[in-house]
Amino acid sequence: MKLALFGQGGMGGLVEARAREAGHEIVAVFTDRDAGRPPSELARALRDAGAGVAVDFSIGAAVPDHVAACVEARVPLVEGTTGWAPRLAEVRRTVESGKGALVYGANFSVGVNLFYRIVKVAAQELGRDPGYGPFLEEAHHARKKDAPSGTALKLRDVVAAAGGYREVPVSSTRAGYIPGTHRVGFDGPADTITLTHTARSREGFAAGALLAARWIGGKTGVFEFAEVLDQILGAGKE
Numbered sequence: 001m002k003l004a005l006f007g008q009g010g011m012g013g014l015v016e017a018r019a020r021e022a023g024h025e026i027v028a029v030f031t032d033r034d035a036g037r038p039p040s041e042l043a044r045a046l047r048d049a050g051a052g053v054a055v056d057f058s059i060g061a062a063v064p065d066h067v068a069a070c071v072e073a074r075v076p077l078v079e080g081t082t083g084w085a086p087r088l089a090e091v092r093r094t095v096e097s098g099k100g101a102l103v104y105g106a107n108f109s110v111g112v113n114l115f116y117r118i119v120k121v122a123a124q125e126l127g128r129d130p131g132y133g134p135f136l137e138e139a140h141h142a143r144k145k146d147a148p149s150g151t152a153l154k155l156r157d158v159v160a161a162a163g164g165y166r167e168v169p170v171s172s173t174r175a176g177y178i179p180g181t182h183r184v185g186f187d188g189p190a191d192t193i194t195l196t197h198t199a200r201s202r203e204g205f206a207a208g209a210l211l212a213a214r215w216i217g218g219k220t221g222v223f224e225f226a227e228v229l230d231q232i233l234g235a236g237k238e
């Protein structure tokens with residue numbers, strides 16, 4: 001693949017390293033120095049570089065412009081950045097009206113996407129018992145800018161929808177170098193049931209992003225990584 005990267009921090013740097021190891025070419029890198037460049041200019045740079053697919057791990061505020069640039073340049077985009085969920089409808093319109101291609105996910109780890117499914121089943125079961133109240137806890141490294149994490153927001157939606165809960169309290173911790181821990185709990189009068197996903201490193205996110213980059217080639221539309229994995233793992237959607 002001929003890859004363009006938006007963001008070259010912790011995640012962008014790791015994607016770059018793993019992509020090069022796998023024999024892919026990095027043809028363009030956009031960093032905070034490119035912040036404020038209009039999408040049409042970024043689109044021209046993407047085309048000039050001959051990018052075949054772009055991967056974005058930057059900051060939420062820059063995502064709509066990165067999406068617009070990729071749509072204009074006809075370059076499919078793997079969007080790993082979090083903190084832009086309120087702008088999803090606008091981004092979707094940009095991609096669909098321009099016949100672009102976008103795969104996005106708050107968490108590209110295969111394990112976390114399987115965790116979503118496990119949590120869904122747990123919430124379906126426990127939601128039937130009014131004695132249990134759900135809660136969510138997440139912890140990440142001190143440099144992480146958004147809180148709660150995009151993964152926690154997705155888990156909150158999964159628990160609320162599957163369990164029929166109106167509210168799911170979420171608490172966040174930012175400290176040290178924690179790669180990412182998410183704990184879903186259901187607290188009852190006699191006991192607490194918890195499910196925990198602990199990322200050991202950021203490798204799983206980079207591997208998932210490269211998997212999505214290979215998958216998105218030749219497609220049009222907006223896809224959530226969880227759906228993509230369902231297809232790749234052959235499990236299908238319920």
Ligand SMILES: NC(=O)c1ccc[n+]([C@@H]2O[C@H](COP(=O)([O-])OP(=O)(O)OC[C@H]3O[C@@H](n4cnc5c(N)ncnc54)[C@H](OP(=O)(O)O)[C@@H]3O)[C@@H](O)[C@H]2O)c1
Pocket residue numbers: 006007008009010011012030031032033034035036057058059060062079080081082083105106107108109143144146205
């Ligand atoms: N989906 C997933 O699986 C997953 C996994 C981990 C992280 N994330 C998300 O990915 C994002 C990046 O995480 P990270 O840990 O890599 O953060 P990071 O280390 O802070 O890296 C972000 C990079 O983006 C650069 N940047 C800032 N504004 C930009 C712009 N307008 N255009 C291009 N680049 C720009 C930053 O440059 P400066 O440092 O010079 O400002 C920095 O190099 C966050 O939203 C995080 O939550 C997602």
